[in-house]
Amino acid sequence: MxxxxxxxxxxxxxxxxxxxxxxxxxxxxxxxxxxxxxxxxxxxxxxxxxxxxxxxxxxxxxxxxxxxxxxxxxxxxxxxxxxxxxxxxxxxxxxxxxxVALDEIILVGNRSKPRTILDSPVPIDNIGLAEMKKTGQPTVDKMLTYKVPSFNSTQQTISDATAHFDPADLRGLGPSRTLVLVNGKRKNQSALVYINDTPGKGEVGVDLKSIPAAAIERIEVLRDGASAQYGSDAIAGVINMVLKKNVEYTTVNAKAGVTTEGDGFNYAVDLNTAITIEERGFLNLTVGYYEQEETNRAGEPGKDVLFGVEANDPTWGNWLANNPDLGMTIGQPELKKFDLFFNSGLPFKNEKGEFYTFGGLTSRTGKSFALYRAPYWVGDPHNLLHDANSEYQGFQPTFETDVIDNNITAGVKWELAGFNFDLSGTFGRNAIDYEVNNTLNVDLGANSPTSFAVGGYSFSNTLANFDISRTVGAFSFGLGAEVKKERFNSEAGQPESYTGSGAQSFPGLQPKNAVRAERENYGIYSEIDWEPTDKLLIGAALRYEDFSDFGNNTSWKVNGRYLLGDKGALRASYSTGFRAPSLHQIYLSNIQTLVSGGTVSNQGTFNNVDPIIRNDLGVPQLSAETSKNISAGITYRIKNNLTVSADFYNVKVDDRVLFTGEIGFDDDNMSTNPVEQVLLNNSITSLKFFVNAVNTNTSGVDLVVNYRKIDLGPGQLNATLAANFNDTKIEGKIDTPALLASNGYEIFNRKEQARITSSRPKSKILLGLDYNLNQWNFGLNNTYFGSVTWRHADNGLNGADLGDGPLPTNDEDYDQTFKGKVITDLVIGYEFNKSLSANIFVNNLLNVYPDEVDTKGDFVTDLGGRFKYPWEVSQFGFSGTVINASATFKF
Missing domain, CATH: 2.60.40.1120 (Carboxypeptidase-like, regulatory domain)
Incomplete structure (x- = not known):
């Protein structure tokens, strides 16, 4: 040895x-x-x-x-x-x-036998809580953004409920295609569909803000297709949150911070502790609270071209001079969040089994802002929103959410006759209630409320899992079954919220939008690993799923790994996968207020079972997406404290579910086509729906280099270089329903396509330096976010009336690429003793912002100058420098 x-x-x-x-x-x-x-x-x-x-x-x-x-x-x-x-x-x-941690045991990626990162035939990141906290970020989704190059999540703004969830994804494949587990068990999705103009539009994800970092021991990120092992949604990969078990100390953390602009003040406090149950059992408890205030980085156009009001307007010139930002608040929303989590295990007295249970409750409220209603936009509202003795200044509606996410799992593991058994049940639920305040329904006049309950959504799933595994010689077997029931509910708002034109900024959900939908599915799986030698591993997995609403699917996977002694391994896999259309995508419907082309309009979203969609427009029933995923790579330990890994991947997704662009009236005023008749019958100016309509091809490379314990002066330096390079292309034609195609409609225009191909960075590089000197710790993290591109809906080809600037030429168009930027984070920590430590975090040390929006003559691009920074594509947000300080006490 x-x-x-x-x-x-x-x-x-x-x-x-x-x-x-x-x-x-x-x-x-x-x-x-x-x-x-x-x-x-x-x-x-x-x-x-x-x-x-x-x-x-x-x-x-x-x-x-x-x-x-x-x-x-x-x-x-x-x-x-x-x-x-x-x-x-x-x-x-x-x-x-x-x-260095090549030999850490990981739970995700194999259900028949625990393996280490070195042994695994697929790439897996294993991120401890200490590493996540050193990012200085407030929530798990933001922490992962600055730790995993292929993971992206950024704050959204002026996007209704999406501003309170922030779409997150792996490898740019959208929130719907990443499966999230807690202790290896499926986490419920959120109740929200991202229907606004943000990355991930039309997708459904897991509410990552509902899992407190203080409860997590580590996060395992499986960067490979895993539908054959875990079922639907695992096309891009799997994120497994491993909760804390036994802990030596009770830990209390307190943190506070603010931007250098003086806004966005935030503070947090959390406690984690554990107690022993009958000598070898444990109960780990986490309780936490987090609060943040809004930021504002609105543009200041000083005029309003959306409504044709110039800066020197004789009536409104003074208001514009006093409100050059047109009253807007654009930035992070207000947020208050409370968490309560637990994790418990009680071994059998004969040590051959364990009863376990875990789960938690997260409650949070938030307030974001809609477009400011300038006084010339909505007429004097009968003194409802201003003092009768003062001049009417307009108003800014607020969009306020009340989110509850709760989940619980209980199960038992035992060993019998050489077999390992695991029987568990899981329930998870996410619910959102909406309020729109500081607004009114103009059709109700002086009788209008100024605060509206506009409805809400909830989604829940109930699962039962039974797994069996055994190792016999060179073979490891696993098989199991899962039964799942999902429920999606949509509740109508109060009548005043949808009567007539409805509440300004967000008309309430109508009774016809209310729905109670559910479905069941069951799945069975099997997997086998064969290790004919100490170096060679060959594995295979097969899974069959049957859904009550659209049918069945069979996915399979083969993989292999060859050890290079104890230094590293070569690995490769090929798999098929699928994603069932979510209940939300099948049943969601609403009416939404939009500003488009200089006009304010109502847009209707019709669900996939509506006769208008299925019969009148000929849209087919939603079916499952299918995928093919291939990856190959190497991990190698050059020396004990230096490791490298590189993995290539290609993911093809067929029949991807899309949320269409706006489908409205054409330019022919002489006749009414069948689509326009649907609009007229429903008193809307445009409509949208979900449809399987596109195939995509994503290729990329992940690189990771870890160099630890480098002696440098009196201290030691740890360095990490990690990178992701990826590219997504749309293959073939958009599958437009025949009736729409024959009437000249494009259901997924250039702008909507860009949300798939260029709204997320095509490259992200992380360089982390961590220096330990006695009781001091210094961290300097640099994250390069590659460029993103916003594409105009028609690139001006049909938009000669869109603005007062020059029209596009062969050398100029309305598209804009926002170049890559480096965000630098500084961490300074000091350990006073084993009981007390403190940290100062300076996130975005150099106060870097994205490129400003260049409208190139198209005022719709930035809504008449209201948006200074890009909002439909996303890199790293635009809050600027944030300074935080924290203290940790252990006892």
Whole structure:
């Protein structure tokens, strides 16, 4: 054994009487080498089997092994791992040293046998809580954005409820195609469909703000298609949130911050603790609160070309001079969030099983802002929104949300006759209630309220899972079944919110928009791994799913891995996958107020089961998307503290579900076509719907280099370089329904296509430097966000009347590319003692903003100058520099 390159191992053989220690039980204690203090939560796995356990508060563990000799693999995030071969039952003490984490045990990616990152045939990131917190970001989705190059999530603005969720995705494939797990169990999706002009438009994702970072031990990010193992949604990959178990200390964190502009003040406090249950069981509890104020980075055009009001207008010139930003508030919304999470396990007395349960509740409220209604936009509203003795100044409606997300899982694991069983049940629900305040319904006149309950949505799923696994010689088998029921509800708003033209900015959901929909599905899966030699692994997986609303699907996967000694591995996989259209996409309908082409209009979204869509317009029933995913790569440990990995991937998605662009009246005023008749019959100016209509092809490369424990002066430096390069193309023609195509309609124009191909950066590079000097820690993180491109709906070809600037020529068009930028984050930390530490975070140290919008004569691009920075494509937001300070107390 090479002790210099392995863990420092103190192994004391204390052979106990057979009457005290079971024949196949190994017990011991895990400690930290530098301090000799116990390490709770360390993974101990019997190599070649699925037998495993974790250390408790005192660092102690007990594991039943299948037979002797037995090899134990001991791993923990941020420490070197060790393999220990034992000839008989005994008690051991192991001291772990800091190191690179190629040998950490991961849960995601294989359901028949635990594996390490090195052993895995697919690329997996394993990110500990300490790494996430060093980003200085307030929520899990933002933390992942600055830790995983292929993950993107940015703050949205002026986008109704989307501003309170922020679409997040892997590899630019949209929020719908990333599966999120908690402790390996499926997390419920949110109740929201992103229907506004943002990245991820028309998609449904998981509410990542509903999982508090303080409850998480680590996050595993599987960057490979996994539908054959986990079912629908896993086309781009899987994110598994592993909750804390045993913890040595109760930890209290407090944090506060503000932008250098003086707005966006935020503060947070959270507590995590654990208690022991019957000596070896545990209950981990997390409670937290977070609050933030809004920011404002509106443009200041000083005139309003949307309504033809110039700066020197004789009536409104004074108002424009006093309000050059046209009254707008554009930035992050107000937010208040409360979290309560738990994770518990209770081993059987014979150590051959465990009862477990985990879950949580998140409640948050938010307030964002709609377009300001200048006094010339909506007439004097009968003094409803201003003092009767003052001059009417217009008003800005607020969009306010009340979000509840709750989930709970309970299950039991046990071992019998060499088989491992896992039976569990999961319930998860996300609900959103909307209010629109500081507004009115002009059709109600002086009787109009100024605050409206405009409706809401809820989505829930109930699952039961049963998994069986066993390892026999060189083979590991897994099989299982899942039964799931999903429910989607839409509630109408109060009558005043939708009567006539409805509440300004967001007419309430109407009774005809209300829906209670549900569906069931069941799935069965099997997988097998064959390791004919210590170096070679060949695996396969097969999954069959049957949905009550659209039919069935079979997905499969093959993969392989070849170890390059203990230095690294070559890996590759090929899989098929699918994504069932969400209930939201099938049943969502509403009417929304838009500003388009200089006019204010009402747009209707019709659901896929509406006779108007299915019969009148000939739109087919939604069906599942299907995919083909291939990846190949290498991971290699150049030396003990230096590792590199590179993975190529290609993902083809067929029959992708789209949310169409606006379908309205054509330029022919002489006749009414069938589509226009639908608009007239429903008193709307345009409509949208969901349809399977496009095939996409995404190719990319992921690169990761970790260099740890570099001696530099009196301290040590850790360096990480990670990058993602990707490109998505639309293949073939858009599949437009025949009736719409024959009447000249384009359902997915250039602008909508750009949301798939260029709204997210095609490249992202992270360079993280972390320097430890005695009690000090200094971090400097640089994140390069590549360019994004906004494309005009028709590039001015039919838009000669869109503005007062020059028309496009061969050398000039309305499209705009916002060039790549580097965001630099600085972290300074000091550990006063083992109980108290503090940090200062300066996010976006150099106060970098995206390129400003250049309208090129098209005032719709920035809504007449209201938007200074891009809002329909996204890189890193536009809050500027944010300074935060935090303190952590352990006891």
């Amino acid at each position: 090479n002790y210099q390159n392995q863990l420092t191992l103190t192994l004391s053989l204390l052979l106990l009487p057979l009457g005290v220690l079971s024949q196949n039980v190994v017990t011991g204690t895990i400690t930290e080498a530098s301090s000799n203090s116990p390490l709770p939560g360390v993974n101990i796995i019997e190599k070649g089997t699925s037998n495993g356990t974790t250390s408790d508060f005192e660092g102690e563990f007990s594991i039943n092994v299948s037979a002797f000799p037995a090899t134990l693999v001991v791993t923990f995030v941020g420490y070197n791992s060790q393999e220990i071969t034992l000839e008989a039952a005994q008690q051991i003490t192991i001291a772990l040293q800091d190191g």
